[in-house]
Amino acid sequence: MDVWEMTDGERRQIAARLAEMPEDAWGQPTLCEGWLVRDVVGHLIAIGSMSAGRFVRGMARNRFSFDSFQGEGIRTYASGKSPAEILRGFEATLSSRAKPPGPKTTVLGEVLVHGEDIFRAQSQGFGDHPAEHLVAAADFYKRNSFPLKVKRRIRGVTLRMTDADWSYGSGPEVAGPGISVLMAMVGRKIALSDLKGDGVAVLAARS
Numbered sequence: 001m002d003v004w005e006m007t008d009g010e011r012r013q014i015a016a017r018l019a020e021m022p023e024d025a026w027g028q029p030t031l032c033e034g035w036l037v038r039d040v041v042g043h044l045i046a047i048g049s050m051s052a053g054r055f056v057r058g059m060a061r062n063r064f065s066f067d068s069f070q071g072e073g074i075r076t077y078a079s080g081k082s083p084a085e086i087l088r089g090f091e092a093t094l095s096s097r098a099k100p101p102g103p104k105t106t107v108l109g110e111v112l113v114h115g116e117d118i119f120r121a122q123s124q125g126f127g128d129h130p131a132e133h134l135v136a137a138a139d140f141y142k143r144n145s146f147p148l149k150v151k152r153r154i155r156g157v158t159l160r161m162t163d164a165d166w167s168y169g170s171g172p173e174v175a176g177p178g179i180s181v182l183m184a185m186v187g188r189k190i191a192l193s194d195l196k197g198d199g200v201a202v203l204a205a206r207s
Contacts, residue, residue, distance in 0.1 A: 001132055003104050003105050003107075003108050003136060004097060004104060005042050006108050006130070006132065006133045007104075007107050007108045007166075008094060008160055009130070009176075010093055010108065010111045010112055010129070010133060011044075011093065011111055011128075011190060012094055012103070013017040013047075013115065013128065014044075014090070014111065014115045014118070014127075015087070015091050015094060015128050015181055016089060016144060017115075017119060017124070017127070018041065018087055018090070018118075019087060021037070021083075021122070023083050023183060025037060025082040025122055026038045026041075028085070028121065028122065029121055030114075030117045030121045031117040031120060031121050031188055031190060032114070032117050035074075035117075037118050037121075037122075037180075038078045038081075038083065038086055038112050038164045038191060039074045039141055039149070040117055040118050041078060041086050041087070041089075041090050041118070042073065042074040042075075042077040042078025042079070042086060042089075043073055043074055043077075043078075043114065044069060044090060044093070044110065044111065044114055045073075045078070045086070045089045045091075045092075045093055045100070046070075046073030046074070046076065046079040047073075047088050047091075047094025047098075047100070047107060047110050047111075048090075048096040048098055048107075049077070049093065049096070049098055050098050050099055050100045051098055051099075051100075052100070052101045055100040055101055055141070056101075057090070058072060058073075058136055063127070066147055066200050069134035072085060073132050077089055082113065104186050105136055105137065105139075105140040105141065106140070108133065108134075108137055108202075109139075110136045111185075112129065112133065112134075112137050112179070112182065113137075113182070113183065113188075114188055115127055116179060116183055116188070117144035117188070120183075120188075126177070126179045127178070127179070128180050129178070131161075131163060131164035131165070131166075131178060133166055134161065134164055134178035134179060134181075134182055135161075135165075135166045135178070137182055138166055138181065138182050138185065139162070139166075139177070141182065141185050141186060142154065142159075142168050142169075142185070145159075148187065149187070149207075150185050150186060150187075152206075153185065153187060153203065153206050153207075154168075154169060154185055154203070155169075156169070156170075156172075156202065157169055157171045157172050157173070157174050157186075157192060157202050157203065158170055158171055158172065158173045158174065158180050158197075159173075159174050159185065159199075160173060160174070160175040160181070160197075161175075161176075161177070161178035162175055162176055162178075163177055164178045170201035171173050171199060171202075172197060172198035172201075172202055173198060173199050174195050174197050174199035174200055174202075174203060175195060175196055175197045176194045176195035176196060177194055179191075180194035180195055181195065184203055187207065189204065192204055
């Protein structure tokens, strides 16, 4: 399956779950520190509306501060808008092929992780993610040094998905559902409770 087809499927799942979310939940926190549900969805719209040119111009406009650039996207696509308006904006990106510079797997990873950021924080559990989606994202993230610092975080442990044919690394094992392995890779410590093995304590001690 093409990475864009995977991304389309993940976006559709998020949109369907958002459509069922009470309006007041859009103002609730997510696993992204300082970001509410509406902010995370605005960020996903920004990604789905991105181009290399927009990325470069936006970074320059924000003096090459990645955090400031992300904040600009949230203000553009979410600030002052109702949940229904934000959802319509997100639905408009469901088949988008827009992306910032770099591999298209970047977008799949963003959609996978941020969907979980929203729904886990709402105690709605994790989504139904096909194994090939998780493997594609994990293979992409395992080499990430910036901005998520995955390569440093997972050094010296063996990661293993128990619901997919994927493992990586050497050292004490961290094993569990693929989506929880992926979330732990990018620093979401809430996912560690889903995982088992001596390597879990190693990841817990790292930022």
